[in-house]
Amino acid sequence: MNRLSLAFESFDAYNKQDPNTYTWEGKIYPQEYFLALKLHETIVHLDSQASEELLLASRSQHIGRWEIPRDQYPDGRTGYLEWRRTLANYHADKASAILEKSGYDSSFIERVQQLILKKKIKVDPEVQTLENALCLVFLQYQYEDFFPKYSAEKIVNILRKSLLKMDEKGRAEALKLHYSDQGLKYIQEALALLP
Secondary structure (H helix, E strand, O other): OOHHHHHHHHHHHHHOOOOOEEEEOOEEEEHHHHHHHHHHHHHHHHOOOOOHHHHHHHHHOOOOHHHOOHHHOOOHHHHHHHHHHHHHHHHHHHHHHHHHHOOOOHHHHHHHHHHHOOOOOOOOHHHHHHHHHHHHHHHHHOHHHHOOOOOHHHHHHHHHHHHHHOOHHHHHHHOOOOOOHHHHHHHHHHHHOOO
């Protein structure tokens, strides 16, 4: 087995431990395993020549996410941002350990970490591709689950923040996805709020 296949297999085995589940087309998956596969598929769709580093970052972007629950941090924006920072570093560390065991050297691992931590977004094209893909996976597989939880204003604000992180290519891809009538209406409202 080559090192890429070994790393993918190790990432997948780790994410299959997620106790949270996601049901898609009648089949139940460990949630982070499913989302990692979909993020990887989306990266390949956006960039058929994606680098090995970007492919690995996509498959490990949220590795072990369930191990640091949101409710361990205070409510509100400050607590949310602290949780996200902690998670990003946790994912980068987990991925690095697996990559090292899979035979990658330190400079290669450092690049994967930069991608996972989304350093130089809007400047580094690979980081932007990863951010586009993350937003597209959210829109396709998670976004409409928010409807019962939040007000229309909150949903539009969440969408606006996601769309701001994307570039024009990412937003064009977002408009190709299938939404309910209400889902599309919220997205159009969020797009209208962009600078």
